[in-house]
Amino acid sequence: MLTTEDIKGVIEKRGSSKEHLMFILRDLENISGNNQLEIDVLEKVAEITKIPKSTIAGFVGFYTMFKTNPRAPFIIRVCKSGPCHVMGARTIFDAVERNLGIKPGEATPDGLFYLEQCECLGVCSVAPAMMINYDIHGNLTEKKIKQILESYKSQKAIFGEKCGPEVEGKACVIDDDRQTKRLLVMVGKVDPLSIDSYIKNGGYAAIRKAIREYSSDDVINIVKDSGLSGRGGAGFPAGLKWSFMPKGDMQKYVICNADEGEPGTFKDRVLMEENPHLIIEGMLLCGYATGATVGYIYVRGEFRRAIERLQRAIDQARESRMLGKHLSGSTFSFDIFIKEGGGAYVCGEESSLMNSMEGKRGFPRFRPPFPAGAGFMGMPSNVNNVETYASVPMIIEHGATWYKSLGTEKCSGTKLYCLSGKLNRTGLVELPMGTTLRELIDIYGKGIKDGKTFKFAQVGGSAGGVFGEDLLDLPLDIDQTIKAGVTLGSGVVLACDKDTCAVDFLLNIISFFAHESCGQCVPCRVGTSQLHFLAKKFAMRTAVEKDIDSMIEKAQLMKQASLCALGQSPILPITTTLKYFREEFLNHCNTRYSCPECDMTLERFYR
Amino acid sequence: MQEIKFTINGKDVTGGKGQTILEIALKNGFDIPYLCYHPKISKTGACRMCIVRVNEVMLKTACTEPAMEGMKVITEDEEIIKIRKGILELLLAEGDHNCLYCDANGACELQTLVHRYNIDQVAYEYPKRNREIDYESSEGLKRNENRCILCGRCVKACGEIQLSNVWSFTDRGGHTHLTSGLYEKIGDSSCVKCGACVQLCPTGSLSFQTVLGRGENWELTKESSICIYCGVGCKIDYYKNKEGLLVKTIGHDDGPNRGHLCVKGRFGFDFIQNGKRLSKPLIKRNGVFEEASWDEALDLVASKFIEIKDKYGPDSIAALSSAKCTNEENYLMQKIMRAVIGTNNVDHCARL
């Protein structure tokens, strides 16, 4: 039990205003000994910070990483999202269960381990994966799990990330010379722990150049000319977005969306771990262009190492006067702070992200106002993805024309594609916008794993669509995927072979949405639950044909009426899966149909 | 406020810049349905019932969308009806709505819309999640969250009007529900029983302890009056049943209270119809109280005051006045003490 002094100490260190609630609670949970936020402790936090008790209760209830019930010194979180699912996540649960004798939501009798399901950990190239406290372990097998668990029995619980070597950012980049590396060019070369190394490799030249040679409007115009579009999923032109920021000397913010929650995405993590200064420099350029003086990086709470490396980079940048007041002798001042997530995919949605940064439940906001009008703390804010910011320094350095020399007519530059699933080689590749699925699978993925045949690929993550063979040659850029009725999203390519059951796969996607819906608006809150129920009926062989129509109808209503893009998303995976595999769904309507994937144990995973 | 002109269902309307479509539509008599919107709280935009068509193509929630010059708004068409029906069906499937047992029956915004959109009773196969039912812990409020549509009005009523922040949503997705305080019973929370949350609740999820069993909602008649307690002078609608018994109070929007009440105005009305209430003066004779006329009683009091004043001096008399009296009455009280009795011994109970 934590003492009042412990609690006071944490609050004093973190600050007592609501926007620090995530940090306060995380610290308290970490020092609690059994990863628990006791009600008495929360009561004390409310008393000291004057944050209403109900606000704290609502906050703790929203973020899945927090629990008020006792857990254990080691929390084992096994990922069940798409890529891990395809690579056998369910067998991992079984293996952990066999080893420790516990099911999700239970602690071992010795009180050492506690098992939980979790959504994507952002290490999809080494799926299946699990996280023990903040250590991530990938490429799991029954044998490996046994060794890992054994090794923890004699350890003290720590809360930094010391993951296996296979999970390291640079280990997740595919080693292949045919790539067109721009964002990744320094990965593995630059020492992420040293600003000197970054500067030696040409770092911070772009911001110096901008301050020296360009006005803020020049910078916006160059980014506009470059054709850089957002890399977080929606693909909005970055320069245009920057130009929406109002002029004037009110407080403005630059926000970096590093929530990377879309299952199958792990590109932002690699950039943050391997080249944190590149992101800082991109944000500096945005601050210079928009007149913002404060930046925030919102990193998902699971990415301990990324958080630590970014913080170290920020500290070094402050020391080297790359962050702070009057940079490079100019009138431009800029500083960056880190905010953390707490286990909520919806917090990657930009307005939800800002609510979360303010210490609130991650409810998306209605629009207007847009972030540039009223964002973080009601002030003008510009939100971009990690990869988007990381693309800016090279544009300023080499110019818009150079940037446009790669990519397609409407979508310039390179894209980080995240390859996962049943491929002979998985990982991150950087290729010109518009690379086809066939190239990605055959050349960079070295074909479908173990010589099996391709069944489908999910492109763009859970919110993306399923691609059959007819789309193998579609250039994967933002524009052409939309025209084809699908999406590039965050650049996820999850390949599946003939062993993957389409029904089981869709159930997995829908259960993800049901788990991650914020619950604010009616169509999505109730719709995702009902979709989950219907999809489960197919997997359990209790569905009838008209349940297919019911699913489409629900998802259609959600598409039309949901408040944010999360609720508008399920229609795409549903219709694209059904486009190819309606027959398979109908087969599953027969109680006697045998499917090795949809065995009766799945009931346990999809409650 | 800068004036803007646009059309709703083809009719010209004017409104102020910054106002939402819904605000202007309601003011001009257009009936756009809504559940989470309420004029007394900030915008929510979550129930999605007020979706309207803007400029022929876009669907927008009227409660959040600022009206723009030249905009063309259609409040209802086939597609919109389908969406609204769909939303209502989702709500009915999510909660447990048997109006027969419900305090809000006949005064429920959800019920009204279900009738308006002609929703069939459907035997939904979807599992329901049991939420909190608590009829006991609070003397003022009853809670049956299985009737809750998670509109958030209560959260904002308590947070933005009463500033007690008792309610919040907790959990998320289909598991979302309300919490009072840190997962406490409402009666154990910091609730001050102002009743604002109940007054704004569109359904029977939150209700007053005083209502059930005292007549159907459609039988109640209301009369507006001023609260008999403190000097704020809140305007209140008193609801009484067929037998003339007061059953509930609703804050009236036109008073200085703008619809809000405190616990006294909200619940402190049962004494009015209590049989023990004094309605005639009583004089104690030989140890027994006997009914008397006002003249008799006042003469007696006056003569006793004169007697005391003569015998012990004016400062042996003091007056304690009441916050329940009007300013004028309190003025008269001090006047009579100073000018007639001749003492400054005047005080006031200040709180009730």
Ligand SMILES: Cc1cc2nc3c(=O)[nH]c(=O)nc-3n(C[C@H](O)[C@H](O)[C@H](O)COP(=O)(O)O)c2cc1C
């Ligand atoms: C449910 C949901 C989750 C999202 N998650 C992320 C995310 O993890 N990272 C991200 O950069 N953008 C995410 N987005 C997109 C953001 O809302 C926003 O469009 C993006 O951060 C803007 O940056 P960009 O223009 O650079 O892409 C998400 C959107 C939705 C609707």
Ligand code: SF4
């Ligand atoms: S669509 Fe879903 S996630 Fe988005 S606001 Fe509505 S309930 Fe929340």
Ligand code: SF4
């Ligand atoms: S809340 Fe409304 S719809 Fe639900 S049971 Fe009560 S009266 Fe009926």
Ligand code: SF4
């Ligand atoms: S009665 Fe008043 S204080 Fe109590 S919960 Fe409702 S709004 Fe809050």
Ligand code: SF4
């Ligand atoms: S209790 Fe009433 S006001 Fe509160 S969220 Fe539920 S339905 Fe809305």
